[in-house]
Amino acid sequence: MTDDRFERELRAALAKRAPTGASPALQARVLTVPQTVSPRGAGLPRLGRDLFVVAATAAAAVGLMALLSTSSMVRPSPPDGAGASVAPGVAPAPYVTAPDEFFTAPAIADAERRLRAVAASYGVEASLIVHSAVDSTQLSPPVGWPEAFDRDGDPDRDIVIVFGLTPDDRVVCCLTVLGDIAASARDTMAWPPQNRPTRLESDLEMATAPFRDVALDRFVVGIERFAPAIAATSTGPSGTSLWRFVVIGSIVLPILALFIVGRRRTTVVAAGHTSGASPAIATDLPLVVGPADSAPVAWAPPPDETADLALIASDRRLPWLAAALLGIWIVIVAVPLLLPSPAGLPLDAANDGQGIARPARPYLALSLVGGALVVVAIDAARGGWRRRLATASMVVLVAAVVVPNVAGARPDLDGVDRPWAVWPPTSIVERGSFSAFITLPVGPGDPFALAFEVQNPGILPITILGLDGPTTPDVNGVPGSLVSLGSIPDPATVRGDVILSARPEDATVAWPLTIPPGGRATLVVVGRGGPCARPDGAGGSSPITRVPIAYRVLGIERTADVGLPAVLFIPTESGCTAPFPGGWITY
């Protein structure tokens, strides 16, 4: 066939494809464009819209983070000179308070001068109080504690340390009050550990005042080194606050972005050519035309595309299904946190097994989260590579942020100046370089108790369920074992002015107990001497250094071995033989 003939055939074929002209409907659609669409586009150009979405997301995230963050960066500093005197006309409390001849007079005068200089330079008021205590099981606060020691009306930078002095000249450590800013600086290890209260006890127990002056001087030196860090912290977010800010932002920002991007997708209803002949199909399209009623779309999908569009329409349900599953999970997690803690019963040292918990397997929480992940995976698999990449990135990002935080949410004592108390009062406390050692003079069946404070260092609330029964150490069951766990819900209302007590009757069994992020709780663990325990025994047992605590975070129940602030020893009778599962054991 010649080229001319082929071209004629081609022209004819092409002409056959051409319609006669634009239909009235098309003319109406096209010629009304200037009336329905801004000349600069539908609202903002695409790039402008994206920038707007990013800016709006960032603004909303910053607002949420400011609400969620408990850091001092969102709190304005008090004006200079505010509250220069808490009670005008009343002499402010001294920075160092101690019984007569506990320290030498020159040492007290020197410490007062230097601590006053620190307060004037940095606004950091550090007070050291040593006062009488009945025994080592309980520590009472001084009169006016702690408000009387806030001389400038700014408690965020203040440090108040209280030691107890028993009639037999034993030093009981310690009540520590740190302002928020001081605590933030302490968390960044800006306070030299050797100058902290828990490291002063051995010097304070020295026999003469000049030797005890060494402890006072170490405390003052530590404050002098610590104060600049507190002042620097008050002018900006601390590392901990910044990290918390970043972590919360990493969680909130992607979720907000997903939500806003999802809301931007607009449904355009396309009707068939013949009214009622084919059902209207909702397609998931970006907004490129005006409202459906102002710019009617006369369009019907080809038969082979109908199935694709139906698939797209059904895909829209998948994210909602995933969101619903996560919503149920959040409700399950949040409802117990909102409920008030049970009142609880007094802890009875005579009854074993109080506050024992057995963590359940987190079937429900894991199935809900797993179901949401499966639905999201199906949604991603049905989409193109962009949806798959975006979904995978989001899952990885959220997992990378959430999993470490769930794993890191545990009751902890690390980094905390730990007040603690032991019962019975006849316990022997020895101060070591890095820890205290407690010898418990108990006989067979005699109870003992240790009160200590745990902290939630994470950004998620944790709920203490009790002592983890299956893994609680029983020290072979012969010298002694841990049998119960109680708590002191409000240490300030235990009994009069007593702040921290290890007496079992001061504790309650009120589990579960929720600790908010950064919050603390006072626990009382009760044990009982075994058949070989002897108050004057010469034998030794395996020391108890940790307590397994069952807790729940985001609906997932876990166990954490919490290190005790002091090592517990139970003396045993040498050569004692006692029954043991599967035979006998001799100490």
Add this chain to the structure above:
Amino acid sequence: MLASRTVQVTMDDRASAFTALLERGLDAHYRLAAVILGDRVEAEDAVHDAALLAWRGFAGLRDRGRFEAWFGRILVNGCRDRLRARRRRPVVIPLTLGDRGHEAGGADRSAAIADRDELQRAIAALEPDHAVVVALRYYADLTVPQIADRLGIAEGTVKSRLHHALRRLRIAVGETEEAQR
């Protein structure tokens, strides 16, 4: 107040000019889109989308005498994008298209070409870039330089695409490569 009224008057003038220019060539543009796409409904959407894009950029068009070419370029590019998007979906191509040339004798070829449905299918199976130049050349009767100007590509590229497109069409309708020579 005066400034806002001036802006409004300017907007009204611009909209009127745009509508007039678009209405004058609307039929031709629509037919060209239908020829390229082979689907009248999709052609309507393509013209509408091109009108949206053109209106957004209309303020930047300095020479309104070139509106036809300018709008035509927007429309053709939109049609080409639609063809490319369409090719990402599975398309059923009759197996007989490629095989008939080897089986049929020369005497039957004219009869095969007479069946324009077969040529229609061959046009529909063209590459998007090839389909565009074929439509511009053999339907819109544009010259090679005009096509190059419309698409913003070199004349040599236009010639190459036309050559390959025609060869594919001839093969598709049953001619052997020897017969083409």
